[in-house]
Amino acid sequence: MKNIKTIAFDADDTLWHNEPYFDEAQERFCQLFQDFASSQEILGAILNHQVKNLPLYGFGIKAFTLSMIETALQLTNHNISGKGIEQIMGIGKDLLLKPVELLPNVEQVLESLKGEYKLIVATKGDLKDQHRKLHDSGIGAYFHHIEVLSDKTELDYEKMLGRLDIQAKEFLMIGNSLKSDVLPILNLDGYAIHIPYRTTWEYEKIDFEIEHENFKSFANIEEILPLLK
Template sequence: MNPQIIAFDADDTLWHNEPYFDEAQAKFCELFADYASSQEILLLILNHQVKNLPLYGFGIKAFVLSMIESALELTNNEISGNGIEKIIKIGKELLQKPVELLPEVETVLGKLKGKYKLVVATKGDLKDQHRKLHDSNIGHYFHHIEVMSDKKDIDYQKMLHRLDCQPESFLMIGNSLKSDILPVLNLGGHAIHVPYHTTWEYEKIDFEVVHPNFNSVSHINQILDLI
């Protein structure tokens, strides 16, 4: 492995993210506990999220819209304005969550900066992702910030073209096998999986990844031994 560019996913790779969504969904389930079980409500939200991805994309605002649609379905379109306001409040709280870096992230970035071009390659709401990067105080480590509408093969192809980088000279590091690893391997790039303790259902896959350009580590500082 001799990468020219090393890209990092942001949410749950550089900083904590999914637990905040879990907390928000728990609040939503509490609001509508009289209508369905938590398991049924969580499945309903997920179904709306997946259905809405082509229209809304990823991120907190899309999540809030899917929660509102779920509430309309749960209440047979009889939810009050006050109920909608409570859902919006959950979303606003999410948008104001503090950015907490994962352990050793800044140490790793400090050791890599200057040796490689470092990139943030993430998906989600553009404004929110830039807000989190600003609040994290690690933006100065990165040569380029890419907030992608999705993370499929074509999205990585477009990014690599903009970066003037061949796939074999590109290394992607992230917590999602589905979004951070598989598309890069499909293009002939390198990828390192750094698992996070919880994963959004949409990002889960049901098979083992085996590829000569693939590695998995238990902690982000272990990537230094592989590069």
């Protein structure tokens, strides 16, 4: 990776904790509607609505909240009360107010890499919420640019690299999702490092191993430093 000039970091579950908050929110939702279906059935319905709605709503907490409301309408055969809708909106609002907790050694890694590489954030989600989290994290000053993408397909990355005048062969993406942070970049002949988080959203899972000369995987973020220093 000696040609790397720009390093991009995914945000959620790469720089800070995120997925456990969604798991907690879904547990609350399941409790609200436990008389209508099993937790497994409810979680499957939420996921189906999320995937179906991605072209319309994209990613993030607001999209997730709308998908919960649609799930509730489905479960109750459209007989949910206004109070029930209010409770679901409360779950979404609580997600938007969650504190930002950095993952271990993130700031130390950024401090070590600054000045040697151009550092950017490339993440999915709601624009306002992601900017809020970056501000609250206290690490925003390490980054030259913040890119909140509507999705992370090859085309999305290609457009981002073009806007920022970055060559794929000089670009490294670091993230917790093989589907979103690794595969598209490798297909563009860039470099990717996977740092798995302890839990993964079902939508982001793949069912095959990745073998590529431009790909590395480490258990913890600090393990990237010997490769890049």
